[in-house]
Amino acid sequence: MRYATIVLTWGPDVSVHPVDDLLSGTDDVTVETIQYVGPVYEGRYVEFVELHGDLDVARALLTDSPETVEFDIVGEKGRGVLYLHCRTAGLVDDLLTILREQQIVLDWPMQYIDTGGERGLQLTVLGTSEAIRRAAGDVPDGIKLRLERMGEYEPDMGNLSSILTERQEALFDLAVREGYYEVPRETTHRELADELDLTTGTVSERLQRIEAKLVGAYVD
Structure with missing residues (x-):
């Protein structure tokens, strides 16, 4: 699979x-x-x-x-x-219909992300390579699709890539490498923001969301 x-x-x-x-x-x-x-x-x-x-x-x-x-x-x-x-689920229902027709399983939830000013949804699906390829070809007009990662499914895929988005994983990795979680801290929001060309407010908010996801996954 x-x-x-x-x-x-x-x-x-x-x-x-x-x-x-x-x-x-x-x-x-x-x-x-x-x-x-x-x-x-x-x-x-x-x-x-x-x-x-x-x-x-x-x-x-x-x-x-x-x-x-x-x-x-x-x-x-x-x-x-x-x-x-x-009364309506919009194009989300059209996407779910495509998955059902191609016998593909959706790994809930679907995560909203901001991709350079555009709204986006990140989702993980499970099935055969051919079924996933067919479903990708059925995506409605006006929706752009980008493949982030693909591989053999393992039941214990409880790693960072299944919890965080690619962008969140990159920020978390940088924060760990730069010593943000050391005691005392070896870097600041400002230094991380400068490294990624972001505002300090954006870095602070994203780190809070990352930490909330990781704590939630640990509790679960």
Whole structure:
């Protein structure tokens, strides 16, 4: 069995997922991951989505959205999980249909990433090489696909590459090599930011997200 980790990106004129579309007009809250999407009945869907930011803003926008049937958000301190019963899943459902038709398994969750100003989804799929190739050829127009890694699937793939995105893994590796996690610290956010040509705020936020993922994986 093979696995492939891919990144899908799209332009501002492409509607991929209703929650992401709804929150795209605000910087107060963003979608982090899609934990699950599935059809229920009469063209409606249920999904679980991880949010980051002002959860009250998300509640207000979802309440006013015509796509919302019902929802609930749990969480605190800027991180929450959204349960949503909605009228459409956008192109995400088209992507899931492609996987089903090609007998490919999706390794949930799907991770939202920012790729140079474009929104993107990183996901890992499992199947035969031929099935993965066919599915890649069926990706809808307007969606760009980039293969990040592919190889033989192993049941104990609980390594960094299965937890972090490629960009997060690169930052974490640099932070470890430069002594960020030594006591006392041997480098700073500013020095890491200069090395990667990023702002200190971006480095700080990304390290917090990396650490949250690693702690969550350890607890699990």
